[in-house]
Every structure is written in C-alpha cells, then in structure tokens.
Amino acid sequence: MPVVNEVRLPGIGVRYEFVTEDGSRVGVIHHRTGERELVLYEQDDPDTSHDLLRLTPEDGRTLAELLGVSQVARELTELEQDVEGLAIDRLPLAATSPYAGRTIGDTGARTKTGVSIVAILRPGGAIPAPGPEFGLQAGDVLVVVGTPRGIEELAILLRPS
C-alpha cells in the first residue's frame, strides 16, 4: 500500500494524498462539514489539482462501500452518533511514523491518550479488535475511538517526529 500523506487544511478539514501504482497522484479532502472531495493532480504540475467528484457524506459512504471498505468503519460511525462526546476517527500511519513496524502496545495509546485502537484497515481487509501485540505497518489506517482531544493527541503521537 502506498504512503498516505496527511495535510491539515485549517478551518476546512484534512486532505489525504497518495500516488497510485500507475503514478497518478490522488487526493481525498475531508471537509469538516462531512463533504468529501476526490481530486486528481496534473501529471506535469504536481501543485495543480482537478476535482473528480464532490460527495455528500452519504455518497462518500456508498463509494467507500463499493470500493470494498469493510463494514467496521460504517458501524462505528453509527455508534458515534449514539454516544455524546465520543469521536471515532481514522488515522493513517505514515511510513515515517516512529510506530510503523512496531506494536500497538508500543504506542501506549490507551494509557497516554485514553484512545482505543479498535480496528486496522489494510488493503487485504480489516482486522477488527487488534491486541496490544499486533504489529503496525506503514500505510495502515487505524480506526480509533475516544474523546476528540484524545484522538488529536494520538495523531500527534503517531506523527513522524
């Protein structure tokens, strides 16, 4: 799986980018409003992007489903709406993260931030409820549950130092 690059867009949301096997640079913008944008970068100018799709939250889920993402993430989204103050997020693990190639236990996520890593999304399929001995790989997407603040702290913890 290619490295997913995370770029914060203050006031707007987050943008994830990666390069596909055939060399296209693709970006997905998560707007805080729930809207998703799918963009493609020009081959000869990596600074310039073109919108492929603008998706409502519902559209985004449908597309993800069709692309083969497991049910886990979606069920968690429903849970998030039921429990007040609970946030669920997906944190991609960059290749340069200090925890790529180490175990979940090594991150100390639970003790340091109170956040639980409840699933790992990998191209081969999702791994639900990974234990502390579970080995993380670059490119994994961690599905995490906790307070918004705790998740923010975990994201910083996982960031390349």
Next chain:
Amino acid sequence: MPDTLFLVELGGVVLVLAVLARVGARFGFSPIPLYLLAGLAFGEGGVIPLVTADDFIEAGAEIGLILLLFSLGLEYSARELVDSMRSNATIGLLDLVFNFVPGFVAGLFLGWGPVAATVLGGVTYISSSGVIARTLHDLEWMGNRETPIVLAILVFEDLVMAGFLPFITAILVGGDGTGVVLSIVLSLLVVLAVLAGAARYGPALSRAVFSHSDEAMLLGVLAIVLLMAGGTQALNISAAVGAFLAGIAMSGPSADRARALLVPLRAVFAAAFFIFFGVQIDPGGIPPVIVPAVALATVGAATKFVTGWIGAHRFGLRRRGRVRAGVALIARGEFSIVIAGLAVAAGAEPELGPIAATYVLVLAIVGPLAARAADRLPPSPTTGKAQST
C-alpha cells in the same frame, strides 16, 4: 402610524439585500461589496436615507459583528492557533509587515494621527477568510498544494486580529499615555486569561451547551456568545474579541452543531453589519478620497500577491502554484470592515470610513477576478521562461 412605516422600511431594506445576495450568487461573487454600496445609498446623504429602521439596523449590526467573530473563532481550537503560530511564524510576520505598513504609511501621509494610521494598517493587512474560502471552493482549488499555505496565512492573520482588536480598542478610547498602556496591558491579559480558560474549560462548556434540540442549542450558544461579548465590552475591550474567544472555547460536536445552526442567523445579522457600516459613511466623502483609496488598493493587491508568492516559493511550489497563492490572498472584506467599523464608531478620522469602504469595494471584487484569471494560466513550462501577469 410609525410602526407600520417601520416594517415597510425594514422590509424594503431586506428586499434590497435579498436581490443583492441573489446577484452575488448568480455571478459567483461575495455580496459584501454590494451590501456596502446599499448601505451608502441608505445613509444620510445617500439616495434613500432611512428614517425609522436605522436604530434596528444598528442593533442588528452589533449582533452581526459578534456572530461574524464567533463563527471565526468556531473554526479553530486554541491548540490549532498555537500550532499555526509556531509553524507559520515567518510567512505570517512577512504578511503582517508587507500589508500593514502600506496602510499605516498612507495614513501618516494623509496627515492622520498614529491611531487612525494604525487602524488603516489593520484594514490593509487582513485578508477576507470568507471571500477566499468561497473562491477556493468555487475554483476547485482545495486540492491544490498552495491551499494549505494560503489557509495557514489566514489562520495567522486571525490570530493577529485577536491581539489587534483589543489593542486598537484601547488606543481608540485614548486617554493619557499611561492610561492607554494600562488598558492595552489589561486587555491583553484578559485575552490570555480567556484563551487559557478556553483551553482548560472549553470542552466542559461545550458539553454543557450541547443539546439535541435545535432550539435549546441555538439559544444556549447565543446566550454564551452575547454574555462573553458583553463581558469583554464592559471591560472596555471590544465585544468582537469576546465573541471570537467564545468561538475558540467551543469545540467538538457542539462547535459543529453551533456552526450549522448559526449560518442563517449570521447571514441576516452580518448583512445588517455591512449595511450599517455603509450607512455611517457619507457618500459625498468618497470622491475626494478615491485616488488614494484606489492607489492603496493597488499596493495592497501587489503586497498580498508577493506574500503568497514567497509563501508558496518557500514550500517549493512552481510558478503556477505561486501565482495562485498570491492572487488567492488579495481579497479583503469583512474583517477590514470590522476594524474600520470600530474606528468609525469611535469617531476617528472622517476620511477613514470612505477610504476603507472604497478599498474593500475594490479588493473584494478584484481578488476573486484575479483568481479566476490565474485559474486559466497554462501549466508551468519546465524551463520556467514564460512570464505571468
């Protein structure tokens, strides 16, 4: 029957606003410059001066200012602001110097005192987050590599504004030398205390105000905002600052809900705010200042362009990305009016209002136009010999 007349007049004003908002949406422009023009027409010396509705619009304008700043604060958490200040200090300070100095110098040139010149510096400095966010969205620039740089500069500006507003309020209130220094120190202390409090108690406050009922949520949020704004105003610090800080304090699901619920309310009251700014200005004051104002706008467009260009260059972007970063930042709007509005309300230099209005009118229109032109630029040649305009 003054009551009947009041409703008719207010209805007429709202009708004009509705038409202008429609025109703006039709041509993909911010309606802010149009609202300002309408305000000029409704003011004393305008085409159709208001008779009965001006008191109401004045009160609405005050709430509009508070809601504008509150929504701005909602966009960020205290941590985001601090992070941004650390990582974008260089380009942020460059932006401040490049764009504050022209206004300040122009003010002195016009023979104003340092206070009014500082206000004009603030007017020329701050870009319009509202106009720029809309442009980025309309032109589908959100995915572009320069966009995080543009947004980072905007965040830095907003942060500067949190310090600038209480500062400017303090010097506008005036008094002798030590009095001013004292009130500046006091207001900055209050801002810091509230920021620290927001970082600590913000989540608890946000949880307390959260409700699944739209009505309860909206009223709860409004109460907090008005009380915070009123509280800071009572301390002689601008109500705008209190509202901004209230927005920063609110986070998580409450902030998301508040943002969505406030959209229609803000649209109404912010329009009142822009109208009222126009109403306060005598249209007869504009022709004499049109030359300096347009000259200042030209300089302001150039300095923002250079700021964006340098910012993008530092991040290794190519020519086309640098041009886009430059033009994206040109638009000035709501916050220039907020700053000028404080000075106009305090009865500063009479030329300030007309100059600020003209400046914003020009740049709120030129900014998005320049962005559209830049969008049609051909791809950067690898040799980089082509010239852009």
